[in-house]
Amino acid sequence: xxxxxxxxxxxxxxxxxxxxxxxxxxxxxxxxxxxxxxxxxxxxxxxxxxxxxxxxxxxxxxxxxxxxxxxxxxxxxxxxxxxxxxxxxxxxxxxxxxxxxxxxxxxxxxxxxxxxx
Amino acid sequence: xxxxxxxxxxxxxxxxxxxxxxxxxxxxxxxxxxxxxxxxxxxxxxxxxxxxxxxxxxxxxxxxxxxxxxxxxxxxxxxxxxxxxxxxxxxxxxxxxxxxxxxxxxxxxxxxxx
Numbered sequence: 001x002x003x004x005x006x007x008x009x010x011x012x013x014x015x016x017x018x019x020x021x022x023x024x025x026x027x028x029x030x031x032x033x034x035x036x037x038x039x040x041x042x043x044x045x046x047x048x049x050x051x052x053x054x055x056x057x058x059x060x061x062x063x064x065x066x067x068x069x070x071x072x073x074x075x076x077x078x079x080x081x082x083x084x085x086x087x088x089x090x091x092x093x094x095x096x097x098x099x100x101x102x103x104x105x106x107x108x109x110x111x112x113x114x115x116x117x
Numbered sequence: 118x119x120x121x122x123x124x125x126x127x128x129x130x131x132x133x134x135x136x137x138x139x140x141x142x143x144x145x146x147x148x149x150x151x152x153x154x155x156x157x158x159x160x161x162x163x164x165x166x167x168x169x170x171x172x173x174x175x176x177x178x179x180x181x182x183x184x185x186x187x188x189x190x191x192x193x194x195x196x197x198x199x200x201x202x203x204x205x206x207x208x209x210x211x212x213x214x215x216x217x218x219x220x221x222x223x224x225x226x227x228x229x230x231x
Binding site: 031033035037042043044045046047050052091095103104105107108109110 | 118148150152158159160161162165175207209211213215216217218219220221222223224225227
């Protein structure tokens, strides 16, 4: 069965601190994709990154970086020098084949990040 | 990425009534999906909206409760029927180009059932 676990329910940091959001996944598929989405208080879901199971290179985009390790089934997300605007709920997700063989996103429970000024 | 809009953005409804939510995309897309996010919870896929045919529902969701239409490649509707307070959620549509493609989400419809 496919599953995504985000063990951290809530994290609170002070602005400019670095913070890492953990994500552990389970799947029997050899081909899969992992995602991170951000959901600010307004409610929309914003796509951040997509990573396939064959590419374990870490990725950096500005203050954001992602560490993908197949050996530990983890896909962690680090925000460097956090800002108040980073306050949101962050979801890690795994895509697998759904009932109609179409993409079905399996979401973790989400981590609420609060960045205080 | 495509621009996705949803109507209404929010609504407050009475128990036993139905609400139809619209999802409009500014370009043709292959895949359209409907997700539910209950208060304080994660997102769960309700169904895949198939153009010109019946939607494909995930376990726990049925057509009588959540009828879906997709008349063309840019538009879909989700109806929440015979609502109860347990249906209070955010309903989001998403679009994608293929099975493994990134899904982009609409702004969501925040539904409260009294």
